[in-house]
Amino acid sequence: MSQYQQLLLLAQDAELTSPAARRATALARATGAGLHVLGLFEPHGLGHWQQEKDTDRHIAEQFGQFRDRLLEQVGAIGLDNTCASGQAVVCDDPLKDVLACLGERRPDMVISDLHKVSPLARAFGTPFDKQLMQASQVPVHVVPDGAAALPKVILAAIDTSLPEQGADFNQRIIRQAMAMALQCDARLHLLCAYDISPLFVADSNAASDWVEELVAALREPYDALADLYGVAPECRHFVQGAPVAVIREQVLDLAVDVVVMGIVQPKGLGKLLGDTTERIVNSALCSVLAVNRTP
Missing domain, CATH: 3.40.50.620 (HUPs)
Structure with missing residues (x-):
């Protein structure tokens, strides 16, 4: 079916x-x-x-x-x-x-x-695609110029640093990615980008054990989700770095057609910069399937 x-x-x-x-x-x-x-x-x-x-x-x-x-x-x-x-x-x-x-x-x-808008315009206005992604309880698929008719490589981007309810959110993202991959006979990759900022690690030697524990705590739920949904080992990507930069790099390296990501309400500086999904949408590197946090 x-x-x-x-x-x-x-x-x-x-x-x-x-x-x-x-x-x-x-x-x-x-x-x-x-x-x-x-x-x-x-x-x-x-x-x-x-x-x-x-x-x-x-x-x-x-x-x-x-x-x-x-x-x-x-x-x-x-x-x-x-x-x-x-x-x-x-x-x-x-x-x-x-x-x-x-x-x-x-x-x-x-x-x-995709109706591309400059970062300045996005900072001081609310473009239609942003309004739609935040208001729609239905996944929103934004397609830029040059996109193929059917995708062949799909990347699900999850965040294992989210609080408890984030586990369900990550699963919803993966299920949306799997559904599209199955229907299009596309390759599915699973990405988790984690960012341990040096601003929080004043003494890297003293903090090395703490950093290892933090990475392990992020890696464990990632591996569990990859196992649960049968993601092939060569399609698993657990990468350190700022999420936007990591996603862009993976899109180029893997020739990704669609990134499946979650929509969250940005806070603080994020209101100015836009959340990760919105910034990836505006980069126009590939299509994006945005999944709202509230089903």
């Missing part, structure tokens, strides 16, 4: 030729899942229309063309043994529209294109 029953694609282009559209269509074909396309229409060229009635008429005409073309393209997808459906909404409050669709459709995954 397919791991995926229903996929939701967010589309800002009625032609459905974007990387996310290609990924969503390929996943639906590979898994037999239903595909629903939510077209997010944004009016354009309104500066030439001064009177309100002219503006409203112009928006209605644009929206009608967008909706008709979107539904035509959805009908042309031609999925076997499953169905594709579509709807279009005027993008006044896209997050509200998407969350309403999630409540109605209850998909297994939301698939969206």
Whole structure:
């Protein structure tokens, strides 16, 4: 039985030729899942229309063309043994529209294109992909330009330094990664990056025993999870270093197509820098499947 029953694609282009559209269509074909396309229409060229009635008429005409073309393209997808459906909404409050669709459709995954935003803009604003990842209880799959239709290498990034409830969170991340790997016949790797900052080790000689104990305490649950889910020894990566840097390095070294990661609410300086998942998303090195901590 397919791991995926229903996929939701967010589309800002009625032609459905974007990387996310290609990924969503390929996943639906590979898994037999239903595909629903939510077209997010944004009016354009309104500066030439001064009177309100002219503006409203112009928006209605644009929206009608967008909706008709979107539904035509959805009908042309031609999925076997499953169905594709579509709807279009005027993008006044896209997050509200998407969350309403999630409540109605209850998909297994939301698939969206990456809209890259500068670090400065992210620091002083809240980009749509960040809002969606933090608000959605459904895993959000963000796909950048250049992504293959189907992934061949998937990396699950977990954090064994999390408190007790983190064990369930890590398992949820791994299960999402395994589901995608099984459906796409992809290779699954498991990564845990741990960072022991020298700021906390004033005397490295005196602290060596303490550091070894800490690393062992982090390694034990990692090995247990890798054993539990049958991760091949050559696909296990327990690496010291800052998580963002380690993940980026592994993505390049392993030719990773998708990183499956958790979403947590950043605190303190993290609010400015963005949490690890958001920073990996914005790097656009590969696709990201973001799993919310609250199921």
